[in-house]
Amino acid sequence: MVTDHGGGVWSIRVPIPDNPLGHTLVYLLDTDRGPVLIDTGWDDPDSWDTLVNGLAGCGTSVGEVYGVLLTHHHPDHHGLSGRVREASGAWLAMHAADAEVVRxxxxxxxELWLDYLIGKLAAAGAPDEHIAPLRGARAAGRGRVLPGGRPALPDREIVPGELADVPGRRLRAVWTPGHTPGHVCLHLEEGRRLFSGDHLLPGITPHIGLYEDPGTITDPLGDYLDSLERIARLDPAEVLPAHQHAFAGAPHRVRELLAHHAARLADLRALIAARPLTPWQLAQAMRWNRPWTELPYRSRNIAVAEAEAHLRRLVTAGLAEPVPGSHPVRYAVA
Known part of the structure; x- marks a missing residue:
């Protein structure tokens, strides 16, 4: 399905297989050097056919693509970029922080992802029965299968504050870390339209989880909240997100998301005020879109990462602290 947004901007609904999100909105921006894509969609044969047919519906073809700007490294955005480059010779651009993740x-x-996840969940207090399937997969030599094998390495860098190489247009990069460390939004200054990737969506709260190397300290939720404020100050006339639909009123949506996370942080602090809890116990007690007992296996892992991100924000703000000597670590109010 193709939508003409006017002003030389189209979107193509590229399906994500077996995912409740349904699709990624891949945007085509007409430029003086040919079409530039913002994201590409999941690496899957049906997704590729949809992208190719969608480009034809926009009056062009994959071979004409001049460049690809990637809002972030997740496979529903970055997955098909390698195939687009092979078919067209287009350049691929990504923020340096996400390019490092790809590298x-x-x-x-x-097997490295399995090792990481096993250690992460054990440290968070997950029960042995939850970790057992991961250990079984590790023992059987089953590693993480990435869409399309290895993700494509970008050959250009998106630099925050600078204009992208889209001749005849003024498209400026805005660094919005949180969902990933190198997530960017792209502001089309003529018309004040914002390609927001996963940073700002009309009806979904993006996943903000804690994923970091051992020995490093990050605050992805703090980064995300700061990034939201940056977009509110920008106040674009229209937001073109990677999922759902275009919308206006970015500052209002930012206020909704800030309030959501403030309430979640307050709820979490109230839980650890009653008694010290592990991240797993907190994830079990937090409110999700369905009861904990009905959350699929992978969703529980995501929920734990979100609980950890909220805990890190509380610790960074001096509102919570780990209990000395607790294994797995429990958190209490500071």
Whole structure:
């Protein structure tokens, strides 16, 4: 399905297989050097056919693509970029922080993600029965299978504050870390339209989870909240997100998301005020879109990462602290 947004901007609904999100909105921006894509969609044969047919519906073809700007490294955005480059010779651009994630993913052995996840969940207090399937997969030599094998390495960098190489247009990069460390939004200054990727969506709260190397300290939720404020100050006339639909009123949507996370932080602090809890116990007690007992296996892992991100924000703000000597670590109010 193709939508003409006017002003030389189209979107193509590229399906995501077996995912409740349904599709990624891949945007085509007409430029003096040919079409530039913002994201590409999941690496899947049906997704590729949809993208190719969608480009034809926009009056062009994949071979004409001049460049690809990637809002972030997740496979529903970055997955097909390698095939687009092969078919067209287009350049691929991504923020340096996410490009580093792609580089390390390509170099890492397949079992590394399983090792990381096993250690992460054990440290968070997950029960043995939850970790057992991961240990079984590790023992059987089954690593993480990435869409399309190895993700494509970008050959250009998106630099925050600078204009992208889209001749005849003024498209400025806005760094919005949180969902990923190198997530960017792209502001089309003529018309004040914002391609927001996953940073700002009309009816979904993006996943903000804690994923970091051992020995590093990050605050992805703090980064995300700061990034939201940046977009509110920008106050675009229209937001063109990667999922759902275009919308206006970015500052209002930002206020909704800030309030959502403030309430979640307050709820979490109230839980650890009653008694010290592990991240797993907090995830069990937090409110999700369905009861904990009905959450699928992978969703529970995501929920734990979100609980950890909220805990890190509380610790960074001096409102919570780990209980000394607790294994797995429990958190209490500071």
């Amino acid at each position: 390390r993913t390509r170099q890492a052995p397949p």
